[in-house]
Amino acid sequence: METKTAAASWAERESRALMYTYRRYPIVAERGEGCRLWDVEGKVYLDFLGGLAVDSLGHAPRVVVEAVQKQAATLIQTSNLIYTLPQIELAEFLVERSGFDRVFFCNSGAEANEAALKLARKWGKRSRNGAYRLITTENSFHGRTLGTIAATGTEAYRRPFEPMPEGYDFVPFNDVDAIADAVKEETVGIILEPIQAEGGVNMPSDQFLPDVRQLCDERNLMLIFDEVQTGVGRTGALWAHTHWGIEPDVMTLAKGLASGFPIGAALAKEPFAVFEPGDHASTFGGNPLACAVGLAVQREIESLNLIEHVAVAGLYFTERLNDLASRQPLIREVRGKGLLIAVELNDEIARDVLDDVRDRGLIANALSGRTLRFIPPLIVSQEEIDEAVDILEASLAAR
Amino acid sequence: MSDEMVAALKKAAVAALAAGVTMFFQEYTRQQERSSRLASARR
Numbered sequence: 001m002e003t004k005t006a007a008a009s010w011a012e013r014e015s016r017a018l019m020y021t022y023r024r025y026p027i028v029a030e031r032g033e034g035c036r037l038w039d040v041e042g043k044v045y046l047d048f049l050g051g052l053a054v055d056s057l058g059h060a061p062r063v064v065v066e067a068v069q070k071q072a073a074t075l076i077q078t079s080n081l082i083y084t085l086p087q088i089e090l091a092e093f094l095v096e097r098s099g100f101d102r103v104f105f106c107n108s109g110a111e112a113n114e115a116a117l118k119l120a121r122k123w124g125k126r127s128r129n130g131a132y133r134l135i136t137t138e139n140s141f142h143g144r145t146l147g148t149i150a151a152t153g154t155e156a157y158r159r160p161f162e163p164m165p166e167g168y169d170f171v172p173f174n175d176v177d178a179i180a181d182a183v184k185e186e187t188v189g190i191i192l193e194p195i196q197a198e199g200g201v202n203m204p205s206d207q208f209l210p211d212v213r214q215l216c217d218e219r220n221l222m223l224i225f226d227e228v229q230t231g232v233g234r235t236g237a238l239w240a241h242t243h244w245g246i247e248p249d250v251m252t253l254a255k256g257l258a259s260g261f262p263i264g265a266a267l268a269k270e271p272f273a274v275f276e277p278g279d280h281a282s283t284f285g286g287n288p289l290a291c292a293v294g295l296a297v298q299r300e301i302e303s304l305n306l307i308e309h310v311a312v313a314g315l316y317f318t319e320r321l322n323d324l325a326s327r328q329p330l331i332r333e334v335r336g337k338g339l340l341i342a343v344e345l346n347d348e349i350a351r352d353v354l355d356d357v358r359d360r361g362l363i364a365n366a367l368s369g370r371t372l373r374f375i376p377p378l379i380v381s382q383e384e385i386d387e388a389v390d391i392l393e394a395s396l397a398a399r
Numbered sequence: 400m401s402d403e404m405v406a407a408l409k410k411a412a413v414a415a416l417a418a419g420v421t422m423f424f425q426e427y428t429r430q431q432e433r434s435s436r437l438a439s440a441r442r
Contacts, residue, residue, distance in 0.1 A: 062431060063434075305423075308423075313423075319416065379427055381421070385420070
């Protein structure tokens with residue numbers, strides 16, 4: 001009689017109890033440490049998925065464990081009807097290190113973007129004679145709530161849930177003329193990711209973001225940058241937009257902010273921070289536990305000079321991949337910034353390659369049939385980068 | 400500049416990057432171990 005593995009048994013139990021929303025990898029994770037993940041059968045993986053660009057300090061980082069333990073033993077949740085210290089301290093920390101004046105805390109990237117969409121509507125009513133339409137880009141990704149899929153430039157995410165909330169105009173990424181042509185009297189602003197992360201790690205041209213900023217200034221439009229994935233050091237700068245020397249009016253954050261503890265934030269410059277009591281709220285948003293962890297993570301990132309490490313490690317990883325690409329014709333292009341890196345293949349084999357490298361002990365993800373993405377913890381070492389590239393090389397060579 | 404010189408410069412640049420990544424990680428590991436020892440001592 002065939003004996004089920006521990007993983008198969010857990011997968012079967014899940015299939016009976018949970019809604020079928022995820023095509024999961026055949027891994028049942030048990031524990032993690034740094035860039036390594038162990039499954040219930042004891043197999044160890046090199047994790048270059050990092051909780052989908054979330055685990056900035058890796059798995060089970062001491063600073064997070066200690067912050068959770070300390071704050072959980074002190075105060076977890078009060079609601080936002082009461083002042084709490086970690087929320088104020090984290091807001092001050094973020095404001096001091098960015099060009100923004102005010103913060104709204106929530107629990108995820110989608111919620112952060114939802115807050116930004118509402119800020120745009122409110123600002124439009126107050127300052128732009130009721131303008132409400134937002135220009136967004138094709139292949140963008142802003143979340144899975146009804147509001148944020150309406151702003152997401154991937155039709156497959158929207159179609160099953162149509163009709164969509166109205167008020168979004170889609171233009172190609174990297175095309176400022178298309179944006180200018182799409183601006184109408186009712187247009188209140190533009191929402192985009194500085195680097196399209198989920199859509200393929202699509203890089204902006206050098207001039208695209210500065211040109212969009214200039215257009216917004218000329219036409220009195222609110223510029224929202226979704227830095228849910230690119231923010232907080234992922235690209236080798238604290239905020240990705242600083243690579244291009246410009247600032248948006250509103251910025252959203254989530255993923256790496258608390259290195260795995262759920263949190264989201266929308267930051268706005270004073271003229272755009274138009275929420276008043278009753279406009280927007282979150283029961284759990286900004287709770288003491290999430291904010292204490294976020295603050296501990298951000299202080300750790302700063303004290304380690306981790307962002308400089310990301311810039312150097314990202315260049316090293318990219319160079320190793322480019323070197324592999326020079327010898328391996330299956331690789332078409334390597335692109336990205338910092339530790340947000342995509343490898344574009346010459347054929348529709350990304351998902352097969354993903355399965356194969358996983359069998360060899362490396363976890364990554366595929367953004368399409370041709371595109372692999374690597375988003376390891378920001379603390380990744382040279383040996384771990386070498387190991388990942390060696391696994392990819394062996395996998396492609398075996399095809 | 401000859402191809403050999405470009406290749407040598409590139410190799411040196413990649414080695415410097417690798418050294419930078421290694422230096423960070425060694426210091427990070429040292430700090431983690433120190434923090435772990437302090438935590439054990441507290442307990």
